[in-house]
Amino acid sequence: MNPIEYRRDAPLDIDQARELYRTSTLGERRPIDDRSRFEAMLRHANLVITAWDGDLLVGIARSLTDFAHSTYLADLAVRVSHQHRGIGRELVRLTQVHGGPAMIVLIAAPKAQAYYPKLGFQAEPRAWTRRPPAEPA
Numbered sequence: 001m002n003p004i005e006y007r008r009d010a011p012l013d014i015d016q017a018r019e020l021y022r023t024s025t026l027g028e029r030r031p032i033d034d035r036s037r038f039e040a041m042l043r044h045a046n047l048v049i050t051a052w053d054g055d056l057l058v059g060i061a062r063s064l065t066d067f068a069h070s071t072y073l074a075d076l077a078v079r080v081s082h083q084h085r086g087i088g089r090e091l092v093r094l095t096q097v098h099g100g101p102a103m104i105v106l107i108a109a110p111k112a113q114a115y116y117p118k119l120g121f122q123a124e125p126r127a128w129t130r131r132p133p134a135e136p137a
Contacts, residue, residue, distance in 0.1 A: 004059075004087055005052045008098055012050070012057070014039050020057045024077035029109060045074065049094045051087050058082040061091035063099065071099035073106040092119050 018038065021027035031037045042048070042062065051059030059078040065071035073095060078087045096104060107129065108116050117123075 002054045004082075004085070004090075006090060006094055007050050007052065008094070009048055010050050010052075012042055012048070014042070016057050017042055017060070020060060020079060021075075021077055023079045023081070024059075025080065025111070026075060026077040026109070030075070041074075047071065047095065047098055049091050049098065051078070051082075051091060053082065059087045059091055061095045063095055063104075065099045065102055067100040067102060069102055071095060071102040071104045073104050076106070076112075088115070089119055 014035065018027070018032045021030055021032050030041070045062045045064060047061075047063040047065050047067075049061040049063075050057060059082065060075060061073060062075040063071050063073050073092070076088055076091060078091070092104070104121070105124075105127075106116070106121070107127070
């Protein structure tokens with residue numbers, strides 16, 4: 001078992017990232033089959049921490065931050081084969097470190113509701129979301 005290496009803003013191959021999202025189950029809730037949209041998601045994030053097992057991408061924390069007040073942790077994904085090894089916890093810790101004094105805000109996937117309190121997150125009942133209008137047919 002290789003030690004996990006963490007990298008900030010490492011260049012990502014789009015297909016390697018799509019595979020990670022698929023094997024973490026996050027791909028079920030992200031537009032990974034819309035290549036240009038998924039590529040834009042990765043390109044426009046301004047803080048990306050990745051986890052590597054040798055040459056294999058095993059985790060990602062993709063965020064948008066102002067490095068002062070708030071960091072939106074848009075995606076936290078770890079390959080199912082690499083879960084329960086502290087990789088997600090370390091990705092969150094490094095997001096906090098590199099995001100400066102900003103608080104981390106996220107929307108938890110249904111299956112992750114019990115995970116985030118273990119990392120020190122508190123549920124916020126005042127959060128709101130607004131989805132884009134349906135695209136024309």
